[in-house]
Amino acid sequence: MNSEAKSHYHILPLRTYITVAGALMVLTVVTVAVSFVNLGGWNAVTAVFIAAVKASLVALFFMHLKYDKKINAVVFLMAILFLAIFLSFTFFDILSRGDIYSEVEKSIKGKAVIYDTMPFDSKSAGHDDSLTVENNEP
Amino acid sequence: MNTMPEKHYLNEKRGWKSWLFTLDHKRIGILYLYGIMAAFLVGGVFAMLVRLELLHPGRDLMDAKTYNQFFTLHGAVMIFLFIIPSIPAALGNFVLPQMLGAKDVAFPKLNLASWYIYVVGALVAIYSIYAGGVDTGWTFYTPYSTTTSTSVVAMTLGAFILGFSSIFTGLNFIVTIHKMRAPGMTWFKMPLFIWGLYATAIIQVMATPVLGITLLLLIMERVLAVGIFDPAMGGDPVLFQHFFWFYSHPAVYIMILPGMGIISELIATFSQKKIFGYKAIAFSSLAIAFISFLVWGHHMFVSGQSQLASMIFSFLTFLVGIPSGIKVFNWVATMYKGIIRFDTPMLYALAFLFLFTIGGLTGIFLGTLATDVHLHDTYFVVAHFHYVMMGGTVMAFLGGIHFWWPKMWGRMFNKKWALLSWLLIFIGFNMTFFTQFILGTKGMPRRYYNYLDQYQPLHAFSSYGSWVLGLGFLIMAVYLFYSIKRGPVAGNNPWGSLTFEWKSSSPPPVANFETEPILKHGPYDYDKIIPERTYS
Numbered sequence A: 001m002n003s004e005a006k007s008h009y010h011i012l013p014l015r016t017y018i019t020v021a022g023a024l025m026v027l028t029v030v031t032v033a034v035s036f037v038n039l040g041g042w043n044a045v046t047a048v049f050i051a052a053v054k055a056s057l058v059a060l061f062f063m064h065l066k067y068d069k070k071i072n073a074v075v076f077l078m079a080i081l082f083l084a085i086f087l088s089f090t091f092f093d094i095l096s097r098g099d100i101y102s103e104v105e106k107s108i109k110g111k112a113v114i115y116d117t118m119p120f121d122s123k124s125a126g127h128d129d130s131l132t133v134e135n136n137e138p
Numbered sequence B: 001m002n003t004m005p006e007k008h009y010l011n012e013k014r015g016w017k018s019w020l021f022t023l024d025h026k027r028i029g030i031l032y033l034y035g036i037m038a039a040f041l042v043g044g045v046f047a048m049l050v051r052l053e054l055l056h057p058g059r060d061l062m063d064a065k066t067y068n069q070f071f072t073l074h075g076a077v078m079i080f081l082f083i084i085p086s087i088p089a090a091l092g093n094f095v096l097p098q099m100l101g102a103k104d105v106a107f108p109k110l111n112l113a114s115w116y117i118y119v120v121g122a123l124v125a126i127y128s129i130y131a132g133g134v135d136t137g138w139t140f141y142t143p144y145s146t147t148t149s150t151s152v153v154a155m156t157l158g159a160f161i162l163g164f165s166s167i168f169t170g171l172n173f174i175v176t177i178h179k180m181r182a183p184g185m186t187w188f189k190m191p192l193f194i195w196g197l198y199a200t201a202i203i204q205v206m207a208t209p210v211l212g213i214t215l216l217l218l219i220m221e222r223v224l225a226v227g228i229f230d231p232a233m234g235g236d237p238v239l240f241q242h243f244f245w246f247y248s249h250p251a252v253y254i255m256i257l258p259g260m261g262i263i264s265e266l267i268a269t270f271s272q273k274k275i276f277g278y279k280a281i282a283f284s285s286l287a288i289a290f291i292s293f294l295v296w297g298h299h300m301f302v303s304g305q306s307q308l309a310s311m312i313f314s315f316l317t318f319l320v321g322i323p324s325g326i327k328v329f330n331w332v333a334t335m336y337k338g339i340i341r342f343d344t345p346m347l348y349a350l351a352f353l354f355l356f357t358i359g360g361l362t363g364i365f366l367g368t369l370a371t372d373v374h375l376h377d378t379y380f381v382v383a384h385f386h387y388v389m390m391g392g393t394v395m396a397f398l399g400g401i402h403f404w405w406p407k408m409w410g411r412m413f414n415k416k417w418a419l420l421s422w423l424l425i426f427i428g429f430n431m432t433f434f435t436q437f438i439l440g441t442k443g444m445p446r447r448y449y450n451y452l453d454q455y456q457p458l459h460a461f462s463s464y465g466s467w468v469l470g471l472g473f474l475i476m477a478v479y480l481f482y483s484i485k486r487g488p489v490a491g492n493n494p495w496g497s498l499t500f501e502w503k504s505s506s507p508p509p510v511a512n513f514e515t516e517p518i519l520k521h522g523p524y525d526y527d528k529i530i531p532e533r534t535y536s
Helices: A002-008 A014-034 A042-062 A070-095 A129-136 B016-020 B025-053 B064-100 B108-130 B152-179 B192-224 B237-271 B278-294 B307-319 B321-335 B344-367 B369-375 B379-409 B415-441 B453-486
Strands: none
Touching (some): A014 A042, A042 A070, A070 B237, A070 B278, B025 B108, B064 B108, B064 B237, B192 B237, B237 B321, B237 B379, B307 B321, B344 B369, B344 B379, B415 B453
């Protein structure tokens, strides 16, 4: 009974908790710091990566996943995998939306990628050719 | 002569309390069955009204606004209230523990909770009809869904709540399958219906939370104007479609995979032959479940999605054809040189093979970028998914209902009426929906209230088909309800099947089996064992 109870209630030294908490704090600072640097498409990737590391730390140590049955880790990794699929495939679209527009042989990036034209200009909502040319001129 | 057992799960306890507080998976399955049948009736009536309105161009019956609400309600009710819970929650709940040789599912209270959540979700969805209806289509696309004055919030909240019911069922099934198989039942001795339910449960647990997030974001967008889908505030309306289809495309497989599982049972049983390619069928279910997460962008080819993304999604979409093809060929090969009996469930299985193949192959047209530009948002799409969903899932569901009906109630339905009803449904279905393939290729857009005169004959033919279809279902409802009390006693194993659930009495006792069953042979060992049939 005693040995079974031990395997059920794994107790971590306080040091580990404090170290992990410290790491989480540092990563939070890193997240904020990185947000001042414009990495273009990598902005989101960096932010999500740091968030994933933090979530993993919480799951591994605070939630004892590291000391649990391996199958639980597999379940956790599955969830991460599917989230990664969702985000990466969505970014296939969002990051390359203006790249090719072979019908008119020019980029429509200036319009289609909404992040570049903030605040949104109601005139540029439609695919108006005159505006496209204007936006593409360096 | 067959006799009914004296004590069984239907008469062990009586009164409405014994039903509403039951933890018996069989009774919960029956409760679900009533729920989804009511939803099917409501959704079906909406469909008939939509088809009636489309009999002629212009106004027949209702104005355009009402029409928009009716097709939205038809879609939302059929998807969220009927087809998603239909096979897993109703038939799966009833059959799964029996097939595994278990007394119940792993978490009986969670199981009952999932039914109550289903009812609450359904009530919230119904409330949205009183609160002004919804006219966005069941897909709730932004920006329309964030700007329309109809009660989108109530309807999406309903779908949000229903999602939890779906997750609970999936979770319960995964644990039950892992932990509660009878002694001797290894993974590859499980009936294929279980594999289908297992693959479904994984999708339910993995994908449904994303629907929850999506609908919650939509509600936040409407109520708090956070701007995640609004370009004026830096958002992106196409992002909604990514969110929505990341759930809703796998959800299509939540609908079809358990249906495929039923078809495997039916074809093996009614061909009295070992299933051809057991492992191939089992793994193709998992393959479909996995690929289903990688193809959602094929709903968005003309949404303004980037060409790179469209190419990737189009390519991946074709992969779905491989496991689906494996299944179809294995079923056909199972029938080869079998002793085929054309009982009612088998008729539905054959209808499934025929209709699902048409539905699947027309999906290839739509997955191809160049043809999709022309066919997108036309009746071709409507016909395609009705062939898959109704010709596939509903046919499998009806096959399953007829197959396990004598197990549920201990009595057999009238097979002559069943044959007539099957014939009407099969003919009516093809009249209704094959016509729509032609309408679509001729350019008739979906969801339109009015149309050009040239489309009228085909629209009228499609509407006539819906009446044949409706008549078929009406006959079915009558003979099925009649048989519950007055049908002839069916016996324990009326179809001569080898899976576990037929070893107990019909209807089964509360604990499913008198003694703990031990697996002595595989579920499809018809080459070694000739099962006794107790009804002919």
